[in-house]
Amino acid sequence: MSLTVEALDHWRANGWLLLRDYVSDVRTLDQWVIDLAARPETPGKWMKYFEPGLDGRRQLCRVESFLAYHEGFDDFVNGAPMLELIGELLAEEAILFKEKINFKLPGGAGFAPHQDAPAFTSFGQSTHVTAMLSVDATTPENGCLEIATRPGAAATLPTAEDLTIATEVVDRLDWVAVPTAPGDLLLFDSYLPHRSAENRSYSARRAVYLTYAKAAEGDHRLAYYRKKRDVFPPDCEREPGRDYGPAGVFNVGNPIR
């Protein structure tokens, strides 16, 4: 897929781009996500994270690092169409940095305002592009992404200690909700301020987040997950009695505890 001149201009000027109906087979996408959600927590494999649900019990909020266990997803994420699309945005060859699915089930918490750049500093990469693939419709009611104008093409805003955007700055930004339909792809760079509200609806708001970087800056995916597993592992890999929070760059603005 080649982007139009208008689309590329929009990307360069704003650091985000919405491609409607990027995936037409949304039933298959839905099945893939159902399959991954149903897999048992297994140390050393896909990483399942939970948040407290409305009833106080554990509720699934994320699955990460799953491509080695799902061929269809792996082909989609690492296949030529996606890598070429991201490569166009980066203006050079792209490589996957990490993958996750945010489930935001009913009552699931929102994400505090943040830019990704302050959290993506561990491997010296200059920039990242995240592709958010909508599995369910996302709406203001169920906590769709809200974005604000970038401070500059590669500029970071003042942050609080937890690396989210400082409160006094958040209130000065103009936040715009970006509702999406299943199959839509929202692309954004690591300098785009974004946040989302809790899911106040009765159904899930599932979205896949694929983050890519410049291939010339190295393949850091496995090192990223090795580090994350050590600092902020999924529940089934946690050592009893060890304190895992705050998890610094591995949990910026996230509802995971």
Ligand SMILES: O=C(O)CCC(=O)C(=O)O
């Ligand atoms: O899924 C969302 O609502 C926001 C996701 C996000 O910003 C993140 O995972 O860092």
